Amino acid sequence: MKKHIQLTGLCTMPKYFFHIKRGSELVRDEEGSDLADAAVAYGQALACAREILTTAIAHGQDLDGEALVVTDEGGKQAVFVPLVEALPPRIRGLSRR
DSSP: OOOOOOOOSSOOOOEEEEEEEETTEEEOOSSOEEOSOHHHHHHHHHHHHHHHHHHHHHTTOOOTTEEEEEEETTSOEEEEEEGGGGSOHHHHHHTTO
16 A cells, blocks of 8 residues: 655645647646656647647547646746657658658
8 A cells, every 4th residue: 555645745746738729729637747847748748739639649640739838827828848748759740651
């Protein structure tokens, strides 16, 4: 059984929100995630993008112009990840031909 230690008041992690951009529409993440910094948020955004791509490919959906927009608690953009950035480099190169 894992034990969790609660540390209150010692440090807080910033909250990042992972919004999905579909053309001109922005599907907002209202919950957010507590992460150490923008670099960790970028890694999380890539993982989310891969999940979205996997589902889209399985259902034959077109994803042109879609991206993840990660903002901090103040609404400032911290990370922007076009979904194609989550593709392996070899496949990403094929999409530009």
